[in-house]
Amino acid sequence: MEVTVAVPKRVDHEERRRLIAEALWRIASSRGLEGASLRDVAAEAGISLGQLQHYFSGKDEMLVFALEHITVLAEARIRERIMALWRPGGGSGAGSDGPSPRTVLRECAAEMLPLDEETRTGLLVGIAYFVRAINDERIRRHAKEGQPKLRAFFAEQFREAVERGEAVPGLDPEMEAMLLIALTDGLTSSALMEVITPGEAMELVDRHLGRLFVR
């Protein structure tokens, strides 16, 4: 027999923020965020406008939260992908062989392309935010903070490839990091527009990477 203990109702704020973020994603993937109001998001999340405003005072703040949430999820997925590439049994001892920089970069690019529904939704939220950022300096300042981190990580991979003798001669890690990000970005737009398939986009990333590495 179960014993039910009466506890005072307590709102789980983290849980509610997550519910709101998920409502945002559903709207993003079905009809787009551009025309969506705070009221629409509250309705989709099944809460009142007042409750929503307790967490977010405006749409931009809400978009920032949704984007950060997506970034955390994406980083976790990338980490998982990379971990899965470590050679089984090679994890003990000093000589364990991690994936090559080329493989790490490829996996990161793959994670940025709309190859599945979750990434696609994340991209749509990102684009809604991007469009607002272009027209608003305050948002742009915040939005810009994210890219240098990715750029630094990519540059680090390219630098390691140079040190390991795996890169073509004369490769500039900083420039190649920016080029790969821009290329993946552009291919993503084309894939979202269905000008190319996500598979074709991946093939093009491979062609690009193939030019940068000697192995």
Next chain:
Amino acid sequence: MEVTVAVPKRVDHEERRRLIAEALWRIASSRGLEGASLRDVAAEAGISLGQLQHYFSGKDEMLVFALEHITVLAEARIRERIMALWRPGGGSGAGSDGPSPRTVLRECAAEMLPLDEETRTGLLVGIAYFVRAINDERIRRHAKEGQPKLRAFFAEQFREAVERGEAVPGLDPEMEAMLLIALTDGLTSSALMEVITPGEAMELVDRHLGRLFVR
């Protein structure tokens, strides 16, 4: 002394459409098109909503027109740029030397980057349209028609470079066309977000092209 002849008032429809397109561009470059209504555009163009609706039944139709207008202007600018590259005095006779495929591709890419205010505005209109197209299949179908033309032109340039022995061995014109478009697209987004300067974007295009050509 001037003679004034009374002529019946006639609305110049082409002129009015142009006025509307320019109103759209002004809105695009100042506060963004996402939240702009037909009424806003009419007010900016200095005409009534009813007059506007005589030309465009909806926002998407208006965006299509503005985009097409921008495309025509961009094509004219590219043609002008390319014409300016023909060697002076080399235009007569059979042996006239046109610009190399590499130069033509570089000029086209430059024209696509937000290096001046006009291109920037065109891009903002394009992005507003892109965002709508992602969420609406009917608009997407129309939007997709533009890219194959550019892709075919780029592929043709790459093919010519292969024939002239100016491209690196094994270059695939179709794939390189798509890669260059995607790369320019992505660099444009980064430049609009002020993550890189338009000048840096151009430098990255040059680095990319430098890998594809032997001269």
